[in-house]
Amino acid sequence: xxxxxxxxxxxxxxxxxxxxxxxxxxxxxxxxxxxxxxxxxxxxxxxxxxxxxxxxxxxxxxxxxxxxxxxxxxxxxxxxxxxxxxxxxxxxxxxxxxxxxxxxxxxxxxxxxxxxxxxxxxxxxxxxxxxxxxxxxxxxxxxxxxxxxxxxxxxxxxxxxxxxxxxxxxxxxxxxxxxxxxxxxxxxxxxxxxxxxxxxxxxxxxxxxxxxxxxxxxxxxxxxxxxxxxxxxxxxxxxxxxxxxxxxxxxxxxxxxxxxxxxxxxxxxxxxxxxxxxxxxxxxx
Amino acid sequence: xxxxxxxxxxxxxxxxxxxxxxxxxxxxxxxxxxxxxxxxxxxxxxxxxxxxxxxxxxxxxxxxxxxxxxxxxxxxxxxxxxxxxxxxxxxxxxxxxxxxxxxxxxxxxxxxxxxxxxxxxxxxxxxxxxxxxxxxxxxxxxxxxxxxxxxxxxxxxxxxxxxxxxxxxxxxxxxxxxxxxxxxxxxxxxxxxxxxxxxxxxxxxxxxxxxxxxxxxxxxxxxxxxxxxxxxxxxxxxxxxxxxxxxxxxxxxxxxxxxxxxxxxxxxxxxxxxxxxxxxxxxxxxxxxxxxxxxxxxxxxxxxxxxxxxxxxxxxxxxxxxxxxxxxxxxxxxxxxxxxxxxxxxxxxxxxxxxxxxxxxxxxxxxxxxxxxxx
Numbered sequence: 001x002x003x004x005x006x007x008x009x010x011x012x013x014x015x016x017x018x019x020x021x022x023x024x025x026x027x028x029x030x031x032x033x034x035x036x037x038x039x040x041x042x043x044x045x046x047x048x049x050x051x052x053x054x055x056x057x058x059x060x061x062x063x064x065x066x067x068x069x070x071x072x073x074x075x076x077x078x079x080x081x082x083x084x085x086x087x088x089x090x091x092x093x094x095x096x097x098x099x100x101x102x103x104x105x106x107x108x109x110x111x112x113x114x115x116x117x118x119x120x121x122x123x124x125x126x127x128x129x130x131x132x133x134x135x136x137x138x139x140x141x142x143x144x145x146x147x148x149x150x151x152x153x154x155x156x157x158x159x160x161x162x163x164x165x166x167x168x169x170x171x172x173x174x175x176x177x178x179x180x181x182x183x184x185x186x187x188x189x190x191x192x193x194x195x196x197x198x199x200x201x202x203x204x205x206x207x208x209x210x211x212x213x214x215x216x217x218x219x220x221x222x223x224x225x226x227x228x229x230x231x232x233x234x235x236x237x238x239x240x241x242x243x244x245x246x247x248x249x250x251x252x253x254x255x256x257x258x259x260x261x262x263x264x265x266x267x268x269x270x271x272x273x274x275x276x277x278x279x280x281x282x283x284x285x
Numbered sequence: 286x287x288x289x290x291x292x293x294x295x296x297x298x299x300x301x302x303x304x305x306x307x308x309x310x311x312x313x314x315x316x317x318x319x320x321x322x323x324x325x326x327x328x329x330x331x332x333x334x335x336x337x338x339x340x341x342x343x344x345x346x347x348x349x350x351x352x353x354x355x356x357x358x359x360x361x362x363x364x365x366x367x368x369x370x371x372x373x374x375x376x377x378x379x380x381x382x383x384x385x386x387x388x389x390x391x392x393x394x395x396x397x398x399x400x401x402x403x404x405x406x407x408x409x410x411x412x413x414x415x416x417x418x419x420x421x422x423x424x425x426x427x428x429x430x431x432x433x434x435x436x437x438x439x440x441x442x443x444x445x446x447x448x449x450x451x452x453x454x455x456x457x458x459x460x461x462x463x464x465x466x467x468x469x470x471x472x473x474x475x476x477x478x479x480x481x482x483x484x485x486x487x488x489x490x491x492x493x494x495x496x497x498x499x500x501x502x503x504x505x506x507x508x509x510x511x512x513x514x515x516x517x518x519x520x521x522x523x524x525x526x527x528x529x530x531x532x533x534x535x536x537x538x539x540x541x542x543x544x545x546x547x548x549x550x551x552x553x554x555x556x557x558x559x560x561x562x563x564x565x566x567x568x569x570x571x572x573x574x575x576x577x578x579x580x581x582x583x584x585x586x587x588x589x590x591x592x593x594x595x596x597x598x599x600x601x602x603x604x605x606x607x608x609x610x611x612x613x614x615x616x617x618x619x620x621x622x623x624x625x626x627x628x629x630x631x632x633x634x635x636x637x638x639x640x641x642x643x644x645x646x647x648x649x650x651x652x653x654x655x656x657x658x659x660x
Contacts, residue, residue: 140405159431
């Protein structure tokens with residue numbers, strides 16, 4: 001599945017506490033840094049009634065699209081693939097409490113979009129005018145790397161000229177209680193993927209090349225068998241400096257970390273491992 | 286290129302397997318009943334198309350997972366498979382296990398995060414490891430089908446299972462109750478008197494193969510087109526719907542003249558049905574013989590993530606069985622559909638061999654499939 005078309009990352013956006021650049025991900029970012037402030041990054045316009053996960057996704061996506069030099073408001077063949085397992089859990093919990101306290105008459109129609117789990121991907125499409133396939137992956141801990149896999153699939157199928165991939169999870173009392181984690185990452189990352197040929201034609205820089213996605217009980221040896229020894233192996237515990245559970249953000253933040261690794265001059269490949277999913281990222285010429 | 290469908294499975298309020306569901310549809314039987322899952326004191330509307338599996342007891346978590354397993358088991362057995370080790374399983378859903386989250390939030394059920402997606406249960410039951418849960422609103426199962434065909438085209442897999450599922454959440458029912466101030470008494474797709482949609486529960490599954498061995502296919506998927514309006518978080522956009530239909534024809538290598546049957550999304554909401562019908566009429570404006578135009582949601586309710594694949598199975602059964610189910614409740618068709626042969630008085634004979642299947646979702650995510658049966 002992997003060799004035929006060369007696909008590269010050409011845009012990266014981060015919405016993580018204490019992180020400015022991909023290189024910061026390789027140090028030890030301060031997990032107690034201030035939470036990401038979407039209004040400060042994007043302006044308040046258009047954020048009202050958007051849930052926290054959607055706001056964080058918009059922050060990361062804006063930077064990734066800008067770096068990839070895609071038009072601000074017009075993407076007829078740009079697809080969106082979002083990974084988030086917990087993004088709308090807070091809305092569902094809040095609306096069920098309102099229903100119990102005030103009956104359906106107390107509900108706000110403004111909550112309707114966020115009750116559907118595809119809200120992040122559809123709001124990204126609306127804000128940035130992205131009219132390609134629009135997909136939300138909620139497959140658990142593997143979801144972030146799965147999202148990259150489906151982006152590769154969409155590009156190889158010719159269903160899109162570029163794909164915006166976003167992995168994001170919010171932090172709030174409801175998701176802490178549900179996951180049992182003391183806190184969650186409250187952020188995420190965004191990537192733009194396209195073919196190497198498209199990047200060259202558009203004159204944008206390739207930051208890394210993802211390939212060899214595997215899904216198996218033990219992806220580490222499977223990756224080594226197909227792609228050789230890595231220079232850096234990223235697991236959940238080596239990706240998170242103390243933000244807390246990363247869930248659907250994990251795999252996409254790992255790809256961002258790989259971009260930082262190559263930006264720092266390393267050439268050896270990175271193996272990203274999230275649950276039963278694995279992905280190889282290599283440096284681009 | 287096209288892909289063989291070697292097994293199908295379906296569960297809905299009107300039947301617990303594909304035969305039961307399709308014969309109920311042909312008979313015009315609907316599954317609309319007083320709702321059984323929720324506290325009525327919080328709600329004005331009182332009717333839903335639920336699957337009656339609570340035996341009068343209290344609501345319980347993971348019912349959607351149960352519907353999914355039933356539909357997949359039927360499809361897998363129909364295809365002559367036993368276990369799914371190494372077979373990708375792609376599940377489209379609107380509301381995942383969010384009903385279980387609601388019960389958990391009230392302290393009425395235990396829930397772990399690995400029960401929020403369907404991979405855990407698919408692994409326990411069928412040994413499947415390459416499992417994917419896509420939350421793609423009401424077009425989710427046809428979106429999953431599109432990706433399933435891409436896997437067959439690109440990868441070293443000969444078989445893919447694609448499914449769709451939804452159970453009703455109290456929050457979505459509550460919001461629909463909030464915005465539909467007069468609860469619709471029925472779902473009446475494409476009728477002038479339609480008052481809105483009513484949610485339904487269901488699951489559907491298909492087994493897709495690169496080749497037909499070892500058994501003859503039930504039909505073939507020619508192509509599935511997917512896109513996004515990028516227009517509004519809940520309202521449809523005719524341009525996006527039109528682009529999806531045109532792309533499906535192009536990918537499938539068919540012209541409007543080749544299509545003998547359209548199985549519409551037809552939710553019974555004023556806006557969806559108007560936009561869908563107007564665009565479909567325009568697409569078929571120049572053809573000599575207008576295609577049959579069918580819709581099932583007056584009988585199944587709006588089954589969201591299951592809806593697209595349920596429509597697809599209805600298209601296959603209608604073509605192989607030679608009869609398309611009626612659109613019950615359609616007494617006064619809107620002007621946009623009056624040019625199509627409409628099964629409004631009862632089932633109509635169906636000689637089509639190529640069908641067009643619609644599924645459109647919140648966020649303007651559109652999916653259109655072209656399927657065919659052997660002549």
